[in-house]
Each structure stands twice: as C-alpha cells, then as structure tokens.
Amino acid sequence: MKVENHTHLQDEQILWAVIDESDLARHAQEHLRGCPVCKRKVEQFRYELRDFGQKASLAVPPFSRPVRLPREKPAAGSHNVGWLPVFGAAAMAAFVVFFYFMGMETVAPTQFASLQNQENLLEDESLMREIAEIVEVPLPADVYAISGDNETGFYEGLYEISGDDGTGFAEDMDEINGDNGTGYDEDFLEFVVPDLQDDFQSEFI
Amino acid sequence: MSLKITALVEKARDGNRPSFQDLVTIFQEDIYRLAYYRTFSQMDAEDLTQEVFEQAYRKLNSLNDPQRFRAWLYSIAVNRCNDFLRKRKYMALLQMRTAQEQDFMATGKDMNNSYNDKIEKKRFWKQVKTMLHKLSSMERQVFTLRFMDHRNINEIASILDKNESTIKTHLYRALNKVRGEADFFKEYRESLS
Ligand SMILES: [Zn+2]
Numbered sequence: 098m099k100v101e102n103h104t105h106l107q108d109e110q111i112l113w114a115v116i117d118e119s120d121l122a123r124h125a126q127e128h129l130r131g132c133p134v135c136k137r138k139v140e141q142f143r144y145e146l147r148d149f150g151q152k153a154s155l156a157v158p159p160f161s162r163p164v165r166l167p168r169e170k171p172a173a174g175s176h177n178v179g180w181l182p183v184f185g186a187a188a189m190a191a192f193v194v195f196f197y198f199m200g201m202e203t204v205a206p207t208q209f210a211s212l213q214n215q216e217n218l219l220e221d222e223s224l225m226r227e228i229a230e231i232v233e234v235p236l237p238a239d240v241y242a243i244s245g246d247n248e249t250g251f252y253e254g255l256y257e258i259s260g261d262d263g264t265g266f267a268e269d270m271d272e273i274n275g276d277n278g279t280g281y282d283e284d285f286l287e288f289v290v291p292d293l294q295d296d297f298q299s300e301f302i
Numbered sequence: 303m304s305l306k307i308t309a310l311v312e313k314a315r316d317g318n319r320p321s322f323q324d325l326v327t328i329f330q331e332d333i334y335r336l337a338y339y340r341t342f343s344q345m346d347a348e349d350l351t352q353e354v355f356e357q358a359y360r361k362l363n364s365l366n367d368p369q370r371f372r373a374w375l376y377s378i379a380v381n382r383c384n385d386f387l388r389k390r391k392y393m394a395l396l397q398m399r400t401a402q403e404q405d406f407m408a409t410g411k412d413m414n415n416s417y418n419d420k421i422e423k424k425r426f427w428k429q430v431k432t433m434l435h436k437l438s439s440m441e442r443q444v445f446t447l448r449f450m451d452h453r454n455i456n457e458i459a460s461i462l463d464k465n466e467s468t469i470k471t472h473l474y475r476a477l478n479k480v481r482g483e484a485d486f487f488k489e490y491r492e493s494l495s
Contacts (some may be wrong), residue, residue, distance in 0.1 A: 108494060116470055117455065142481065142490040146449045149486045153335075153450050156423045158344040160334045163324045164355045166319065225373045268354065 104128070106135045114139045115146070303369050303393055311368035322362070333379050339450050340383040341426055350386055354379045373460040376453065380427050380443070380461060441476035444469050
C-alpha cells in the first residue's frame, strides 16, 4: 500500500479510499489529497455507489402496511426478573411435597436396580408359563376334535367346557373327518401340529 | 443518534406506548426497505417489519444504552431476515410457493406505476440480485448495510457484532467483486482504464 507521492494510487488503494481514506498509508493519503486523477476515481465510485443506493430506495414498492403495536405493554423494569427463580423454587417445593404425600418415596439406585431385576424375573416366569402352556396345548380345541384325538385328555375336557355330552359336536367332527372315532390321521396331525419335541423337549408326544 | 430519539427510547422503555409508536413511525420504512433488500418481496418485507417492531417492543427493556437503539433495532431486523431467508430456502426445497413468487404475479398493489416503470424496476432488481449473488453471505450483509441501508462502518460493526476492521475487509472484498461485474459502476470502471 506504500506509494510515492508522484505515483497514482493502485486500484486496491482506490477501493480502500472509498471505504475509509484514513486506512491508507500516509503517503497514499497525501497523494490522494493532491492528485485530481485519483481523487476523481474515488469520487466517481462513491458517487455511483450512492446513486445505486438511491435507485434501490426508489425501486422498493411503497410501504403499504404500517406497523401495529401489540395491545400489551412491556412491563416497565421487567428486565428485573428476580421473581422468576422464586416462582421456580416454589413450584419445585410444591412438586416435592406433593409426591412425598402421595407416598412416592425416593428409591436408592441399588434398590431400584434390584426392583427392576425382580420385575424382570416375574416377567420371565410368566413368559415361561405361557410357553409351557403353548407346548402342552399348542392348538385350539377344535383341531383336536378334527383329528379325533381323545387320548390326550383334552377332548374330554373340551366337552366339559362346552357342556356337550359327547353326542353332538363330536359326531359332527367325525362326519367332517370321515372318521368314525377309531383313531386319527397321523399325517394330518403332523401337518397341523409340527413336532415340538426338538424345540422344547416336551413330554406331550 | 439524535437526542429526540434517545429521549423517545427512554420514555418507551419506561412503558410509554406513544413514545414507542413515535419510534415506529420514524423507523418503520427504513426497516421495511432493509427487509425488502433481503427478501425482494413486498409482502414478506411488510410481515417482517411488523415482526421486528413487535419483538423490539417486547424486548425494549433489554436495551441498556438508549443511544444504541438504531443499531439494536437493525440487528433485530437483520437477524429476523436471516431466519426468514433460511426458512424460505427450506420451503423452496419443498417446492412451496413463496411470497416472492406471489408478489411477482400480483399486479393490483402497485397500480400507480406505469408498465414501463415496473419493467424497469424488475430489471433493476434482477441486476441487484445477480450482483449480490456473487458475494459471500458476510460480504452481501456489509455491502447492503453500507450502500443500501446507508449505515456507517461503526454502526455496521455494532449491528453485526464484529469489529470495524472485519467489516472493512468484507466491504473491500465486496467492492472488489461488484466493481468488475455489475452494470451499476460503469463510469468508475471506465475511469480506471
Ligand atoms: Zn494520482
């Protein structure tokens, strides 16, 4: 940026002069003050920038919607928000008291963990019970009726549940099966009830 | 900033609504133009002007120095516009029609201007957009604040919360780009050759 007094300013110095002449080096500032050529360049760019700004201002569509202030006033001195922490503390205290009287006592993390374990064990147990039941009685009763199986004890139970004396439902099933109650179709049963032995080591079969 | 404005700010800060209303009257068109230079949409610029003053009204108590009111108001406006432009960019991705497009199609609002005038303005803004598009976000920001919003370096530094030398550097880069590419500064360019 250092320029001799007799040398015209470079383009970049002209730009700096447009922004702020005082940022130029002392020599450049002195040159600019005494040189009409450089002065004209700076003035020309400033003029065009000003002209551009004016054109922009004139080209903006007219402002047609004056601002309307909201009804509520900003509370004077509301930058002092000292009441906020107080309110927060009061709310927190009320919260704690409420749960204390509701009987929700604090649970230590270790206790909490053991409670969770217990809960998991209960869930596992109930799941295992369900699995055992499914293994024992994997299909709805009518499937056994269709298959004519009466050796499992299930068939009789079904009558007890349905209140049937063994003359109605079973006969219908026999008709459907074309079976007269002498046994069951093993292939059909195998198809409907896949062998569970491998999976569950069940005593069913 | 004038003493009158400082006095109005002080009164408004004490809850005097008419004083704030006077501030609105003084600044609303400046803020509208600021918003227009960034959105190129009358509808959006008017919405933003409303929002800027609502926000200023609500937060006036956070302004510690009443003499900084204009810079503070402009910084709210600039930030609001930036948020809006980000949102608009996102909406454009979703191919939703923007107010800018609606403005382009609306003809009823600007009936006072002749057809030629409208064409002239449209061409002008197209050139402006092309020129501003070549600038980085910060260059565009400082160029617009300096030469369209007519703010001085000190104020721009305050509005954008940067130091003056940073503002000058971005301004220098912006001028260096626009002088060679825009149609606006032909005579200056010719004076160099
Ligand atoms: Zn010279």
